Amino acid sequence: MKSSPSSTGTFGLIPLLLTKLNREAKEFFFTMQEFFWFSLRAFLAIPKAKRYWRDVLDQAKICGADSLPIVLVSAISIGALLAIEVGNLLEDFGAKTMLGRSTSISVIRELGPLLMGLMLSARFGSRNGAELGAMQISEQIDALRAFGTDPIAKLVTPRLVAALIMFLPLTALSDFAGLNSAAYMAEHYHRLDPGIFWNSVYPRLAPKDFVVGFLKAPVFAIIITLVSSFNGFLAKGGTAGVGRSTIKGIVVSSGLVLIANFYVSKIVLENM
Amino acid sequence: MIELKNISLKYGEREILNNVSLTINDNTIKAILGPSGVGKSTILKLMLGLIKPNKGRVIVDGTDITHMTETSLYEIRRKMGMVFQGNALFDSMTISQNLGFFLRENMKLPESEVSRRVTEQIQFAGLEGYEEQLPESLSGGMRRRVAIGRALIFKPHMILFDEPTAGLDPVSSKKILSLISSLRKNNNLGAVIVTHILDDVFNVADSVAVLYKGEIIFDDVTDKLHEAQHPFIRSILSDKILEL
Numbered sequence: 001m002k003s004s005p006s007s008t009g010t011f012g013l014i015p016l017l018l019t020k021l022n023r024e025a026k027e028f029f030f031t032m033q034e035f036f037w038f039s040l041r042a043f044l045a046i047p048k049a050k051r052y053w054r055d056v057l058d059q060a061k062i063c064g065a066d067s068l069p070i071v072l073v074s075a076i077s078i079g080a081l082l083a084i085e086v087g088n089l090l091e092d093f094g095a096k097t098m099l100g101r102s103t104s105i106s107v108i109r110e111l112g113p114l115l116m117g118l119m120l121s122a123r124f125g126s127r128n129g130a131e132l133g134a135m136q137i138s139e140q141i142d143a144l145r146a147f148g149t150d151p152i153a154k155l156v157t158p159r160l161v162a163a164l165i166m167f168l169p170l171t172a173l174s175d176f177a178g179l180n181s182a183a184y185m186a187e188h189y190h191r192l193d194p195g196i197f198w199n200s201v202y203p204r205l206a207p208k209d210f211v212v213g214f215l216k217a218p219v220f221a222i223i224i225t226l227v228s229s230f231n232g233f234l235a236k237g238g239t240a241g242v243g244r245s246t247i248k249g250i251v252v253s254s255g256l257v258l259i260a261n262f263y264v265s266k267i268v269l270e271n272m
Numbered sequence: 273m274i275e276l277k278n279i280s281l282k283y284g285e286r287e288i289l290n291n292v293s294l295t296i297n298d299n300t301i302k303a304i305l306g307p308s309g310v311g312k313s314t315i316l317k318l319m320l321g322l323i324k325p326n327k328g329r330v331i332v333d334g335t336d337i338t339h340m341t342e343t344s345l346y347e348i349r350r351k352m353g354m355v356f357q358g359n360a361l362f363d364s365m366t367i368s369q370n371l372g373f374f375l376r377e378n379m380k381l382p383e384s385e386v387s388r389r390v391t392e393q394i395q396f397a398g399l400e401g402y403e404e405q406l407p408e409s410l411s412g413g414m415r416r417r418v419a420i421g422r423a424l425i426f427k428p429h430m431i432l433f434d435e436p437t438a439g440l441d442p443v444s445s446k447k448i449l450s451l452i453s454s455l456r457k458n459n460n461l462g463a464v465i466v467t468h469i470l471d472d473v474f475n476v477a478d479s480v481a482v483l484y485k486g487e488i489i490f491d492d493v494t495d496k497l498h499e500a501q502h503p504f505i506r507s508i509l510s511d512k513i514l515e516l
Binding site for chain 1: 346356374379
């Protein structure tokens with residue numbers, strides 16, 4: 001006789017699924033609660049950052065000077081590509097003279113800060129996650145606590161302060177590089193006079209364009225530093241665990257950077 | 273003196289410790305013996321307040337530290353030195369920097385006093401000439417001695433060792449064990465040693481507690497371990513090393 005899935009069997013799965021869902025929901029909210037306290041402690045320790053000024057300088061070098069090449073390369077390439085593609089589209093409408101305006105708004109409001117955020121999430125965030133994860137696995141973070149040092153003040157706050165300081169100039173440099181590469185492509189690819197390009201940039205840019213772009217820098221700095229560091233602190237299960245926590249840190253912080261990018265733009269543009 | 277009173281601890285659904293009570297007196301060496309993964313290291317972390325029990329109390333020198341905040345615990349923790357299983361040395365710092373790090377961090381000592389204490393620990397650990405080396409360039413036994421030096425530099429009352437001879441060759445193990453014995457003789461320092469190696473217990477411990485399936489099944493002076501009738505203890509006495 002052929003057996004069919006019995007109704008009791010199907011219904012029997014429901015409590016199991018509900019239990020699993022309940023456990024995962026609890027874990028999620030517990031992790032969120034932990035993250036909230038972790039973030040709060042990192043901010044409350046900011047006054048102690050001057051005690052760790054050497055760490056702040058080290059981290060500023062890592063997320064600033066050392067990250068500059070990758071930020072510039074991505075800004076230059078996206079600025080150039082934007083100029084080519086948008087220029088081609090505008091040419092169809094006979095509006096190539098608007099190339100400077102369209103690329104400058106895209107770069108300053110959105111692409112400059114966003115690309116910088118994603119690049120730093122990959123570079124600075126992965127370094128944070130891997131370094132702190134390795135310290136967690138090798139009990140160095142426990143050692144700090146055991147000998148009376150607050151690991152968040154020592155390890156996380158200097159990273160946060162450095163990121164808050166360095167992300168703004170990086171955004172400015174990213175914008176500068178993106179716009180100049182767009183101007184270069186406008187001149188050499190679309191044969192547009194540089195004067196026409198820059199004339200459509202400067203008079204059209206409004207304060208809100210800069211507010212949108214530069215407000216994103218500290219938001220991204222907070223997201224990337226805290227999310228990657230928190231995941232590093234949660235690392236467990238040997239070297240594979242460090243890998244998992246690092247990847248999780250990058251994926252979550254990159255996702256949050258994209259979401260924050262949208263909301264910062266929306267909120268500022270609707271209110272200014 | 274450190275007291276654990278009726279401690280129970282769960283990680284998720286998994287019960288690690290069940291109603292564990294232990295007393296560690298000053299100036300004695302107490303071993304906590306048990307197979308891997310039974311919760312021995314957890315006991316050391318409870319003593320330092322690094323983790324909180326679900327039930328029970330942890331009392332250090334008469335102070336209940338069970339629900340103390342992290343900041344208030346720092347003072348208590350400085351009464352104890354901890355030697356972690358993997359040493360937990362800071363790999364970006366030299367040996368001297370590792371030894372002096374917590375003194376500079378947490379005690380307002382003049383730099384001359386910090387240097388004096390660092391030199392004292394370098395000599396004690398027999399690491400003259402290695403001051404400016406990074407931990408990765410030292411052998412396992414040397415790194416363990418640096419970790420012991422770092423734990424001693426605060427001049428604690430008690431020192432906690434997590435598997436002090438695990439992963440070391442027999443010669444290094446012997447050196448570490450004699451170092452632990454000399455600490456009690458010369459410095460009047462109490463110690464808690466978590467281990468799964470029976471020889472370590474007989475070599476250095478005054479008393480031993482055996483942890484098995486989350487419970488203490490034996491807690492007495494080391495010599496009496498031979499008289500214990502629990503089947504697990506009988507089996508480890510015949511095998512010497514716990515491979516469970």
